[in-house]
Amino acid sequence: MAIVRTSVEDVDNLPPEQPIMVDSDAKDNAHAVLEIERWCRARGLARVRENYLRVVRTPGGDVRRAVAFRPGGDLAQEYGELLDEIDRHVSAQPPSSSSVDLRHGA
DSSP states (O other): OOEEEESOSOGGGOOBTOOEEEEEOOSSHHHHHHHHHHHHHHTTOEEOOOSSOEEEEETTEEEEEEEEEBOOTHHHHHHHHHHHHHHHHHHHSOOOHHHHHHHTTO
16 A cells, blocks of 8 residues: 555645645555545645545556645644544544554555
């Protein structure tokens, strides 16, 4: 699994609230969502909350595409707090075989 393409080359200098498309070659939707979430979070981006990512056919094979953006202003702080709350909630849950597989990218 990997992020295989983005619609903007210089992601680090993406202006606040400009959309970017992010493609993952993950084996299924759930893995793609988690992979893109992690990739976005590491770069200070937020993924638009789509439950099912669009599947796009490319010469290299099918990819799952998400839309992301860099939150600006108050939204950046609110989004950071939301991610922290999600992390606390997920960490408090007992692991199941499927969540363990997803957390470790199996």
